[in-house]
Amino acid sequence: MDYEQIKTRLAPCGLHCGKCFAFIDGDIRKNSQKLMESLGNFDIYAQRFVELLNEPAFSKYPDFKELLSYFSMVKCNGCRKEKCKLFKNCNVRECHKKKEVDFCFQCSEFPCTNTGFDQHLHNRFIEINLRMKEMGVEQYYEEIKDKSRY
Ligand code: SF4
Ligand code: SF4
Known part of the structure; x- marks a missing residue:
């Protein structure tokens, strides 16, 4: 480059805008979008996995999803543009x-x-x-x- x-x-x-969670072309934003797609309708399964796997971490899925959704949507073009x-x-x-x-x-x-x-x-x-x-x-x-x- x-x-x-x-x-x-x-x-x-x-500061490295390219690695900021908000950067439009950044890994965090792009990977969050991919993970959102991969998870699909995981909400239903997260609830089931609390009992099926006896794993309480799955009960926190809604919070995780909210943050993941935020990372996917936020977008900034970098400091020199905005x-x-x-x-x-x-x-x-x-x-x-x-x-x-x-x-x-x-x-x-x-x-x-x-x-x-x-x-x-x-x-x-x-x-x-x-x-x-x-x-x-x-x-x-x-x-x-x-x-x-x-
Ligand atoms: S460009 Fe402005 S902020 Fe940067 S070192 Fe110079 S005076 Fe400080
Ligand atoms: S200018 Fe945008 S990309 Fe750079 S640090 Fe700020 S929010 Fe992040």
Whole structure:
């Protein structure tokens, strides 16, 4: 994948939109849709399996299905195309345009305190951007592209 393609999956803050549960072309969304299809009318069987298998975990199927359904339906085109659904206070999306950089590590103010992130995300933002700066964007992407972002 070249630099421009990678940008469709890596947000300016460095987070991997491609592995976000909401990403339109992401594994979590696509696999959830497949699992929903495979499960079909499992609701009825889940109830039966509580007794037949003496397995109380099946009684939680409605909750599982609700979340699976959510994962299947939610869709985001990624940070460079639309406002993030998760981090509503993010300032990076607008800020990187003003600073005319693709990623925060390319900005003269990095690491800044302007992100709007909570401490957990701020720490990840620093860690990811330092790694990209050290390795280069393409190599960083190779390193993380198949890993869970969670
Ligand atoms: S912009 Fe936010 S909600 Fe959308 S894919 Fe990226 S991290 Fe997920
Ligand atoms: S000022 Fe901060 S948030 Fe804005 S582009 Fe630079 S490093 Fe990123």
